[in-house]
Amino acid sequence: MKISLIQPPVRDFYQTPHRHSALGCFSVQKILETAGHEVKFYNFPVWQKQVSTPPLPTELYYLKPFLIPGENGPVSWFHQRKHFGPSFEDCARVALKNNPDMIMISCFAWSYAEEAASMARAIRRQAPGIPIEVGGAGPSVNPGWFKGSGLFDRVRTGQAEINLKDFPGVREDSQPVTPIVSPVEESFHGKPQFTTMLTRGCTARCSFCANYLTLGREFRKTAADTIIKMLSDYGVEEFHLDMEDDNLLVDPDYFTDFLERFHRRFPAATLSAENGLDYQKLSLSLAGKLIDWGFVKFNLSMASADSEILAKQKRSSRLDHLSQLLIFFNDRKIPVITYFICGLQGDTVDSVCRNMGFLAGQHTEIGISPFYAVPGLPGFEHPGTGNQPESPVLYCGSSVYPWNGNLTTAQLITAFRLCRLINLLKSPATEQWKELTDRIITEDKLYTTTGKGQKKTLLEVPHMDNEMTRKVLQYFK
Ligand code: SF4
Structure with missing residues (x-):
């Protein structure tokens, strides 16, 4: 066919x-x-x-007050929805x-x-x-x-x-995981880049995670040598490989075995796991080995710094261990982004500020993921009934819909901008943006920029939660 x-x-x-x-x-x-x-x-x-720019769908009109045309500075939020x-x-x-x-x-x-x-x-x-x-x-x-x-x-x-087993020719006993390697359009620091997924499924039960609805709870693995052979067939020795697995550390022995073989075959290749690693399963000695085998950056998933909120999501935390890891990576000059989810059930303005405050004091960039519902998650089983909207576009993370009713869209966007501000204040680029950061810190209000060069303009961001801004800026005063 x-x-x-x-x-x-x-x-x-x-x-x-x-x-x-x-x-x-x-x-x-x-x-x-x-x-x-x-x-x-x-x-x-x-x-x-x-890329083109379709009109904003009517379901997203609630975002209009937050979109600043031409916004471009380091604390900006999105301003234009696109058709890719x-x-x-x-x-x-x-x-x-x-x-x-x-x-x-x-x-x-x-x-x-x-x-x-x-x-x-x-x-x-x-x-x-x-x-x-x-x-x-x-x-x-x-x-x-x-x-x-x-x-x-x-x-x-x-x-x-x-x-797909009903398709003519597909074998009943076909492999439980199809090995795949995909070339990525964009290079990684000038090197060709590939992406793969070594495993499928995850045995954990985080309540906010919908992966099991598609991939199941069973953890399944590809044969390491198959992936290595597929990469060899591309005929390049120096490249970057991103592993898109949901939870690579379910079986650390399998993961380390793959990495050892991979590094032996491709000693010049570099590695990352963009979907994040569970820091609780990453010991300092394993972290050191990952660097030796080619990891050049880390994305870690913290989810929340609040252990009670996490417990309700069936997830634990070890913040002291996270701090140790971040010191370890900093000593080795390895960049890290640590992600938290903003708007989890049980989150408040204070808990979100504590997430930002904790990460502001660590050797890491902050990554913020606004919580978004997925049909089938507890409390979101029936889109289009009760208070649960049906329109799929609302279920985008970037639509910052107030799913749990505990944080407003304005507060979710304020938190997003504040994370960018913290990253700016901790980066060498902060000197370039002194006028902007001074204004924000002096007035306890978020400002941003539009235009470029002579036409660059500083303006106050409308509709933000100034109380949240004030609380977070305390960490810098
Ligand atoms: S560990 Fe990650 S993949 Fe597994 S259930 Fe939790 S969020 Fe989902």
Whole structure:
């Protein structure tokens, strides 16, 4: 069968290269090609780097007061939502060009469900009779929405290794994890960059995490040598490899075995794990080994500095150990970003300020992830009923929707800007922005900049929570 496999364009305020590494699509392509099908994959969000600016959807009008046109400074929030990729009509034309027998659309997050639907509509307009299927994390968490749209002949949920078994030629006993390596469009400090996922699934039970809804609870691993062989086939020795696994440290022995072999084969390669490592499972000796094997930066997930909030999320914390690790990395001049989730159930303005205050005093950049609901998480099982909105676009992290009702959109954006401010104050670039930082610290109010050069203007950020700003700035006075 001839299949066009499509990653539709994405609409969001930002994108990162790793987000569009399309590892799920590569798995589907590999499984179906192994079964003898001809699969052409179109990764449209990065297709010819096309970007346009569609109007803000009406569901996001509540963000209008927070968008500052032309904002560009180091404490800025987003100001323009974008369409990453060609138009849906152009994508449909490209994907139909080689006369496929079937279209498969990937939806890697529920928040991008509208894009999958728009893609299907464009295909239907140009080829009304062609079968269209949809799969990925989006349909896995809310299949009813996709079925109810009437746009898809089939909605596939869960892992590709299981949900494609009805395809002619796909073996019942196919591998539990499809090994995949994907080249990343952007280089890493001038070196080619690849991304992979060594494992799937996670045995932990963090209440805020929806990964298990698609990938399950069972921890599954690829054979280390298979990934190393796939990388060898690219014929480059000096490159960067990002591992996109959800929780690499579920099985530290497996991980260290892979890294030892990898480093032996590619001594000049560097490594990172952009999705983050659980710092509680990272001992100082293991951290040292990771650096020896090629890790050049670390993303650590703290989630929260508040142990009571974490306990309710079925997660623990060891902040003293985190501090030790951050000192260790700082001594070795290894950059670290430590992430917390802002707006967890139980969070208050004070707990969010404590997260920022704790990390402000550590050797780390702060990464802030606004909490966003996913259909199927406790309390968010039924989008479109009760107080739970249905519109997928609200489920984007960048939509800063007040899911738990404990922090407002204004407070979530204030926290985002304050994290950027703290990072600026701790960086060598702070000297360049002295006028801006002095003004913020003197007035206990957030300011930002628009324009460039002679036209650069300082202005107060409207609608921010000045009390939150005052509390966080205490850490710097
Ligand atoms: S450890 Fe990470 S992947 Fe596992 S459940 Fe928690 S947040 Fe999800």
